[in-house]
Amino acid sequence: MSCLQDSLVELIRRASAEIPDDVQRAILGSLHQEKQGTIAESALKLIERNIELAKAKSQPICQDTGSILFFVDAPVGLDQIAWEETAREAVRQATQRGYLRQNSVDSLTGVNDGTNVGPGSPTIHFHQHRAPHTEVRLVLKGGGCENVGAQYALPIEALKANRDLAGCRRAVLDAVLQAQGKGCGPGILGVCIGGDRATGYEHSKRQLLRLLDDRNPVPALDELEQDVLKTANELGIGPMGFGGKTTLLGVKVGVLNRLPASFFVSVSYMCWAYRRQGVTLGADDSIRNWLY
Amino acid sequence: MIQLTSPFTDDGMRALKVGDEVAISGTLFTGRDVVHKYLHEGGSLPAGVNLRDGILYHCGPVVLPENGGWRVVAAGPTTSSREEPYQAQIIEKFGLRGVIGKGGMGARTLEACRKFGCVYLHAVGGAAQVLAECIKKVRGVSFLEQFGSPEAIWELEVEQFPAVVTMDAHGRSLHQEIFAASQSELIKRL
Structure with missing residues (x-):
């Protein structure tokens, strides 16, 4: 398996299981605003516990792991065809590991082949930039x-x-x-x-x-x-x-x-289960740093 | 926290009111979009699935095979309003006592709850890990091949599954009330 595939599987795992810090801070802030003893407060407490549990167990925050949306800023000359094929493999693998639900359905036949790979899934938005490295951002957006x-x-x-x-x-x-x-x-x-x-x-x-x-x-x-x-x-x-x-x-x-x-x-x-993560890739496509 | 244990009863459900927090223990069946349409169009329940005095959970879990059985990896509620065209009939025909989902349902479901002694129980959307921890066992699955994993009927044994009554058997809907109140607040601010 390629280094890029490893990096993308890890990006998917973390996006699915871990809420970005900025969002977690906002949820915590809102918990302090709600009146004690209300069902709103109960719901936010449960959400807070869910965030901790998902991270600890490395399992999806929400069972609807959503549309898989990659936003890729890449240097001029990136082979987008090969990159996309690797991303599709990464999605297959992340699905087998349970980081993603079997979530992609043939709209005509209703068949869910369980791979999460098909027309429109994953969706990859490529954009060139004049920098030597690739930045990959991922949003998992539930239905x-x-x-x-x-x-x-x-x-x-x-x-x-x-x-x-x-x-x-x-x-x-x-x-x-x-x-x-x-x-x-x-x-x-x-x-x-x-x-x-x-x-x-x-x-x-x-x-x-x-x-x-x-x-x-x-x-x-x-x-x-x-x-x-x-x-x-x-x-x-x-x-x-x-x-x-x-x-x-x-x-x-x-x-x-x-x-x-x-x-x-x-x-x-x-939704509050704001699954958004990103990485900068090194020259060998390993993860150099996290963007959120 | 009010304890609810299967099999659920008419009296037990009619005793609940909007805003009550409950903890559910016993058997739940999942069923979402495909199951509702299938049953509404006259499809019959598979062998071993009995919804009478039961609770239907609007949920498409993440489930992995493990040791010849299944392990639920994530299992929060899905949006219930999509089942509004079908739910009232299914409550009546199959004798449901409760529906768990999120986001609430409409007037026809509310009326069916009143008529047939059923409640709508709101689980916290997105809380797939906390809710999966309440699932102690997968007893079985139907329609797995036919409908795909998220749309299959999973029979789950749960303990202390938390939910809030947001539509009761007395014609009250928290969702109707919050919509009306928020609409009038918005009009003041436009």
Whole structure:
């Protein structure tokens, strides 16, 4: 087995079993905010215990190990065909070891061949950069939270959402209201303003690669992120939709240009079981350091 | 924490109310999207699977073969609302006393809970390790080849499995209440 395959299996294992530090800190913070003796507090305590247990046992935090999304920043000249084949092998192996559920179903026949490898699985986004090393980021995004994602085409009269930032705010908050606890909150929103239907969603997912406590360098977007986070946490939806103070842990907004005729706001909801990890690979494809 | 032990009874379920935290011990059967559609379309339960006075768990676990048997590696709930088109009929036809899942269900399921003495029990989504620890034994599996591992019916023996009653047999739904309250809070902030 190649060194790259070993590195990718380890990346998958850690992504599946260990919550990144920034997310764990945010969950702990929210636990202290909820009222003692409420079911919201019970849920967060159980979540905290689950995080510890998954890490200790090196087993999936959540049984839905989700869509397997690789984001690869690679030097010019990387053989993407060979890389992708190795990544598929790594996914097969991680599935055999139980780091990933047998989670990929033929949409036409309903057959689950148990390998997690097939059209669209795993998904690999390659991007070239002018650096000598490869960075691999991985998000495992479960179906429950993916199902509550939403795409809005502004204007929407029923929401009084026009083609401006105030309209974007209304759309994003509607997504939070509609999601309630179904996406396994407290959640994290990745949002894209603009793009087309495909690039909008993709860019919204890319926002989930950001650290929870970073700030958006664009002042208008930073303001929108903080505002949506604060407002959502005033709605009383709470962990799991049980009621409570923590509905969201973070909001991350990106922008793409759009066509004059289109104005999409794409919202990807990430569950509290925010499986996101990344590595920098050395020249021999061994893991040089962890990115989260 | 209220103790619930299988077989579950009409009286026992009607005594529960929204907000109660329960610990379930006994037998659970898993069943999710494919099983619900199959049963709704008239499919029959496989031999050895009896849902009467039982609890159905909306769950697609990670299970590995071990020593000729099975080991549950991860087993949290899946989103229940997808089963709303089918659940009421299945509660009635098969005599379910409880449904475990996450995210809550709709008006038809709530009405079936009231009519037939059933409750909706909300497990913590994503808490696959804590919940897998409550599974002491896999008693059997049906439809493994046909439906695939996550969609199969797994018969599980559980101890002290934690859940919260969020829809009771008296017509109350925490999910309806939180939706209405959060909607009115949102309107004030738009």
